Amino acid sequence: MTSFKYSDKNISAPVAYSSFRTMHSVAEIVLTYFSEEESRAMTEEVWVRTKEAEDKFNRFDKDSPLTLVNKTAAEEPVAVDDELYMALEMCRVFCNGTDGYFDITANAVSRTAPGGVKNYELDGASHTVRFTDPSVKLDLGGFAKGYALEKACDILRKKNVTCALLNFGNSSIYAFGTHPYGEHWPISVEHPYFRGKCAHTFELKDCALSISGRNRRGAGHIIDPFTGNYVAREEMIAVSGDSPLVCEVLSTALYVAPREKRSDILTRFKGYSASELYCLTDGTTNVIKVY
Amino acid sequence: MTRKEFLSNLGSLAVVGSALSLFPWLTSCTEKGQKEIEGQAARLGIIGTGSRGQFHIANLLVDKSAKIVALCDDYEPHLQEAAAMCPDAKLYRDYRQILDDKDVDGVIICTPLHLHAPMTIDSFRAGKHVFCEKSMAYSIADCQDAIREWQRSGKVFVVGQQRLFDPKYIKAMELIHSGAIGEVVGVRNYWYRNNDWRREVPSPEFERRINWRLYNESSRGLMTELACHQLQNGSWAMDQYPDSVTGMGSIRYWKDGREVFDNVAVVYEFPNGVHMTFESIISNKHFGMGEFILGSEGTIDLVKGIMYSEQPAYRSGIEQFLLQIKQGILSNQAFAGSSWSQEDASSDPGIRFTDKIITTDGSSSTGATNDGSMELAHAFCHAVITGQQPDKIVKEAYYATALALLGDQATHEKKTVYLEDSDRIL
Numbered sequence: 001m002t003s004f005k006y007s008d009k010n011i012s013a014p015v016a017y018s019s020f021r022t023m024h025s026v027a028e029i030v031l032t033y034f035s036e037e038e039s040r041a042m043t044e045e046v047w048v049r050t051k052e053a054e055d056k057f058n059r060f061d062k063d064s065p066l067t068l069v070n071k072t073a074a075e076e077p078v079a080v081d082d083e084l085y086m087a088l089e090m091c092r093v094f095c096n097g098t099d100g101y102f103d104i105t106a107n108a109v110s111r112t113a114p115g116g117v118k119n120y121e122l123d124g125a126s127h128t129v130r131f132t133d134p135s136v137k138l139d140l141g142g143f144a145k146g147y148a149l150e151k152a153c154d155i156l157r158k159k160n161v162t163c164a165l166l167n168f169g170n171s172s173i174y175a176f177g178t179h180p181y182g183e184h185w186p187i188s189v190e191h192p193y194f195r196g197k198c199a200h201t202f203e204l205k206d207c208a209l210s211i212s213g214r215n216r217r218g219a220g221h222i223i224d225p226f227t228g229n230y231v232a233r234e235e236m237i238a239v240s241g242d243s244p245l246v247c248e249v250l251s252t253a254l255y256v257a258p259r260e261k262r263s264d265i266l267t268r269f270k271g272y273s274a275s276e277l278y279c280l281t282d283g284t285t286n287v288i289k290v291y
Numbered sequence: 292m293t294r295k296e297f298l299s300n301l302g303s304l305a306v307v308g309s310a311l312s313l314f315p316w317l318t319s320c321t322e323k324g325q326k327e328i329e330g331q332a333a334r335l336g337i338i339g340t341g342s343r344g345q346f347h348i349a350n351l352l353v354d355k356s357a358k359i360v361a362l363c364d365d366y367e368p369h370l371q372e373a374a375a376m377c378p379d380a381k382l383y384r385d386y387r388q389i390l391d392d393k394d395v396d397g398v399i400i401c402t403p404l405h406l407h408a409p410m411t412i413d414s415f416r417a418g419k420h421v422f423c424e425k426s427m428a429y430s431i432a433d434c435q436d437a438i439r440e441w442q443r444s445g446k447v448f449v450v451g452q453q454r455l456f457d458p459k460y461i462k463a464m465e466l467i468h469s470g471a472i473g474e475v476v477g478v479r480n481y482w483y484r485n486n487d488w489r490r491e492v493p494s495p496e497f498e499r500r501i502n503w504r505l506y507n508e509s510s511r512g513l514m515t516e517l518a519c520h521q522l523q524n525g526s527w528a529m530d531q532y533p534d535s536v537t538g539m540g541s542i543r544y545w546k547d548g549r550e551v552f553d554n555v556a557v558v559y560e561f562p563n564g565v566h567m568t569f570e571s572i573i574s575n576k577h578f579g580m581g582e583f584i585l586g587s588e589g590t591i592d593l594v595k596g597i598m599y600s601e602q603p604a605y606r607s608g609i610e611q612f613l614l615q616i617k618q619g620i621l622s623n624q625a626f627a628g629s630s631w632s633q634e635d636a637s638s639d640p641g642i643r644f645t646d647k648i649i650t651t652d653g654s655s656s657t658g659a660t661n662d663g664s665m666e667l668a669h670a671f672c673h674a675v676i677t678g679q680q681p682d683k684i685v686k687e688a689y690y691a692t693a694l695a696l697l698g699d700q701a702t703h704e705k706k707t708v709y710l711e712d713s714d715r716i717l
Contacts, residue, residue, distance in 0.1 A: 005610075007617045017613040030612045167609045170628050179612070181621040188625035198625040213629030236629045 006036040013180040018043035025169030032163040046152040057144040077128035098253035103225035146248025175204035199285040210247035212255035241272035315682035319673035333675035336361035336389040339401035340373035350665040356672040390417035397675040403503035408433035415444035422671040424451040426515040427692040447674035450688030457663030459596040472586025478567035480521035485576035505549035512551030513571045514699040522694045525567035533559035540702030544574035557698040603639040686717040
């Protein structure tokens with residue numbers, strides 16, 4: 001499903017809007033200062049690229065390369081293409097960099113041991129993956145959306161886009177430049193207990209934002225690799241910085257990590273800032289910056 | 292009620308057109324129907340001036356097409372209460388006297404259930420038009436006797452199934468028949484209250500007269516008093532009638548000498564395989580009143596006037612900025628969050644399909660405002676004045692009652708009972 005709308009009613013800021021259902025959510029783009037034809041072409045290119053990433057990283061698609069890995073890598077090394085190999089390498093780096101709190105094998109019996117991932121092996125020479133634990137099933141859910149958003153931004157950057165907003169599933173956002181009538185793009189987080197109510201507003205300018213927490217119904221959906229249980233903390237974690245992918249990974253890792261460890265993990269990622277959002281049932285929100 | 296107010300009550304239905312083919316009894320609601328009776332009033336007698344009778348009186352007093360000329364009740368306090376509302380009306384203690392009154396064109400019968408058929412039959416024989424409260428009668432045989440007498444009389448016959456005139460039900464049925472929720476796959480009705488269903492009695496000898504709803508000789512309990520309204524929903528939505536029903540009932544909580552069940556659960560089966568449930572408990576009101584038509588593509592909540600989709604449209608996060616930039620403004624609505632989630636069928640907030648919707652929790656045993664009762668009474672006045680029988684209204688009422696009675700039989704016999712060919716008289 002793709003929708004596209006365009007308006008040049010405001011001649012000083014012609015604007016396009018497009019949405020696309022992907023990765024079990026909806027991705028949207030608002031793009032300004034381009035013709036309808038250019039806008040349509042750019043958004044279509046983004047959607048094609050996003051679909052490629054989805055097809056590759058979707059563990060629920062029986063025909064995806066990741067599914068093939070999950071099915072057979074416990075028996076024998078599985079060769080994967082450059083992109084998937086690189087993604088798995090990056091996940092390993094992120095896992096190490098977050099003390100194991102970001103872990104694409106969190107649902108395995110042999111979950112992350114602090115400081116390193118040992119349950120899948122990567123062979124750089126043959127570009128193969130092999131599981132050392134048969135219960136491993138790689139899950140790129142906390143990676144793919146940020147990755148796809150990163151690729152989408154690359155496409156638009158090459159087209160010299162200076163004023164646009166990309167929203168992948170309301171939790172991964174990137175702002176090019178500023179809102180045509182503001183000093184930034186105002187991105188308000190919805191209060192989980194009050195539909196439509198603003199819990200906190202982030203002001204984005206050439207910057208990504210990623211938010212992790214429980215889903216709208218209050219259920220946890222991120223597994224703690226140290227316990228194997230779903231994390232259901234009260235607070236949400238919002239991370240902002242240059243890279244949508246790093247923001248995505250960090251928000252997941254910091255949400256899983258205990259409060260006392262968050263600062264230590266964050267300091268390893270220069271240029272990124274994080275906040276804890278405690279949304280209360282009375283409609284108020286306490287925002288605590290992670291230092 | 293002025294014509295303008297009346298038409299306003301029915302909203303877009305006043306223009307009818309396509310709606311008339313689905314709801315032919317609404318002829319009186321058209322502009323043409325209103326003009327036909329302009330300046331005229333039906334001369335009415337009210338038989339039974341208890342709570343429901345007084346409810347109708349209150350509605351009719353603001354309807355210019357009605358003139359209440361006579362009141363009848365054999366319980367003096369009720370008669371005097373009604374007399375205070377209609378000081379010019381003649382008072383009778385025996386309904387046969389009202390039938391002899393040449394100034395009465397039509398009667399509105401609001402008496403205990405077991406009296407509906409004999410009073411209806413006598414009224415037709417006396418040449419009166421009849422509005423009988425629901426349920427139509429105490430038994431299917433009684434219903435059929437009343438219908439035969441109506442057919443012989445050439446008079447008009449209306450039964451108090453007010454949902455047929457409730458704008459939100461009419462709009463809902465239009466939506467259903469237009470395919471808005473796909474194929475109808477289920478019908479769910481329930482009606483919960485938490486009260487003993489008793490009226491205060493001045494002395495014990497009045498118990499069975501005042502609390503007639505609680506005794507088998509005069510009442511069929513929850514099925515005829517509550518289910519009768521809701522059982523219309525399935526037939527109306529699918530244009531067919533169930534052919535069997537099974538059910539259970541018992542006196543679980545109000546063990547106060549009553550004879551009718553204080554809780555029932557019944558299931559009807561339609562020829563197309565659809566099942567319609569009715570549940571009622573009067574010792575727990577948590578769920579209140581609910582009526583739902585379940586479709587393959589959506590669900591309609593008849594009571595609240597809301598339609599839910601099985602695949603709701605997603606709520607856009609940043610489309611708001613398109614409009615802002617188009618208008619040259621900056622604004623901000625909250626959308627960001629920890630994870631996107633599909634608006635699935637169970638969390639769909641739904642859309643209201645009528646304006647100024649008025650809902651009721653079903654707690655009143657007298658009647659709710661704006662539930663179609665006023666329009667129904669007006670339709671009766673129209674019919675009395677014009678002599679035109681509202682099409683299909685008797686059929687709808689007959690089957691609503693027949694289904695309620697079969698359900699009652701099923702709960703007592705604890706078995707499946709069937710709508711026989713002999714029951715299908717219309």
